[in-house]
Amino acid sequence: MSDSTATGHAVAAEPHHEHPPYQRHHFETVDQQFDATNFAMWLFLLTEVMFFGGLFTAYLILRNWYYPAFVEGSHQLSIFWGTANTAVLITSSFTMAMGVWCAETRRKSALLLCLGLTFFLGLIFLGIKSIEYHEKWVKHHVPGFHYSEQSFVNPSTDPEVYKEYHDAPLAVDMANKTELYFFLYFAMTGMHALHMIIGIGILGFMIMRAKAGAYTTGHVTFVENFGLYWHFVDIIWIFLYPLLYLISRHT
Amino acid sequence: MNNEEKEVEHHHIVSPRIYVAIGCALLILTATTAAVSYIDLGVFNAVVALAIAVFKAMLVVLFFMHIKYSTKLTKLTVISGVFIFLGLISMTMADYMSRAWGRW
Numbered sequence: 001m002s003d004s005t006a007t008g009h010a011v012a013a014e015p016h017h018e019h020p021p022y023q024r025h026h027f028e029t030v031d032q033q034f035d036a037t038n039f040a041m042w043l044f045l046l047t048e049v050m051f052f053g054g055l056f057t058a059y060l061i062l063r064n065w066y067y068p069a070f071v072e073g074s075h076q077l078s079i080f081w082g083t084a085n086t087a088v089l090i091t092s093s094f095t096m097a098m099g100v101w102c103a104e105t106r107r108k109s110a111l112l113l114c115l116g117l118t119f120f121l122g123l124i125f126l127g128i129k130s131i132e133y134h135e136k137w138v139k140h141h142v143p144g145f146h147y148s149e150q151s152f153v154n155p156s157t158d159p160e161v162y163k164e165y166h167d168a169p170l171a172v173d174m175a176n177k178t179e180l181y182f183f184l185y186f187a188m189t190g191m192h193a194l195h196m197i198i199g200i201g202i203l204g205f206m207i208m209r210a211k212a213g214a215y216t217t218g219h220v221t222f223v224e225n226f227g228l229y230w231h232f233v234d235i236i237w238i239f240l241y242p243l244l245y246l247i248s249r250h251t
Numbered sequence: 252m253n254n255e256e257k258e259v260e261h262h263h264i265v266s267p268r269i270y271v272a273i274g275c276a277l278l279i280l281t282a283t284t285a286a287v288s289y290i291d292l293g294v295f296n297a298v299v300a301l302a303i304a305v306f307k308a309m310l311v312v313l314f315f316m317h318i319k320y321s322t323k324l325t326k327l328t329v330i331s332g333v334f335i336f337l338g339l340i341s342m343t344m345a346d347y348m349s350r351a352w353g354r355w
Binding site for chain 2: 030031034035038039042043045046049050053056057060061064065066079083086087090091093094096097098101104105220224227228231232234235238239241242243246247248249250
């Protein structure tokens with residue numbers, strides 16, 4: 001008791017260290033606080049790398065084993081929508097990066113614009129993804145109970161894809177493996193989409209807070225770290241796009 | 252710009268010019284990787300596609316995620332993460348490729 005009183009007096013006696021209200025007391029400087037939270041965010045992202053890494057490893061092994069099935073499975077994806085979505089996501093990463101800059105330079109309305117654009121582009125990405133998912137559903141290419149190998153055992157029954165790639169019919173045991181391709185397709189793009197949905201939710205929260213002026217007072221940690229998350233999700237897609245869409249597109 | 256840098260002390264602010272340049276580079280590389288996939292390069296199709304993807308990811312990490320301007324601790328964290336990821340993949344592949352029941 002007497003100890004704490006003494007400490008209290010000692011602190012009071014010293015000239016109070018000037019620091020911004022958002023600096024926690026256990027940090028020496030704002031910079032130290034920024035570096036610590038930045039480090040923590042990167043550690044979280046590394047766990048995400050390991051998580052997606054398992055899926056990528058499964059993909060690598062199965063693609064090597066069942067390459068013909070992966071080629072014809074990949075031909076079912078729309079290169080137009082895939083490329084468009086890549087462009088949408090990269091643009092949203094750009095607007096997010098600009099959002100960080102707006103927060104750092106305390107431009108409130110520009111920050112709101114950047115966050116709003118990122119939010120909007122994220123929704124467009126999910127919209128395009130749902131068009132693609134719907135097509136897979138209609139063609140019975142969603143793995144599970146209703147899965148159909150028709151397009152792979154007898155490619156000419158799928159004229160849209162056939163006229164473009166003239167795929168040779170697969171033997172039934174190889175055609176069965178296209179289901180593995182689509183399983184990985186849905187697992188990987190689905191987990192990616194889940195990350196997008198979470199990100200869009202957080203963006204909505206940030207837009208509300210930014211309207212109240214939360215991130216334009218010099219405290220940019222939250223925007224910066226959310227930016228890291230959003231760019232990470234972008235990087236996952238940068239790898240998913242060539243791996244899922246661009247397998248042997250030449251004929 | 253000088254004033255703004257002082258406000259946040261040593262925290263580096265990446266200029267919008269760099270963001271625009273990186274954004275454009277990423278879009279051009281996306282178009283490139285899509286175009287290259289239509290050319291028959293044999294096994295090198297996958298190599299080129301992955302090389303472009305790795306390069307794009309590096310641009311994002313270095314500039315959008317500010318690793319080029321970050322502390323040594325953060326740089327080391329990212330590098331060790333990539334290293335462990337590649338290590339785990341190669342060990343898994345070595346295992347699968349040396350088993351009798353694999354398809355190699």
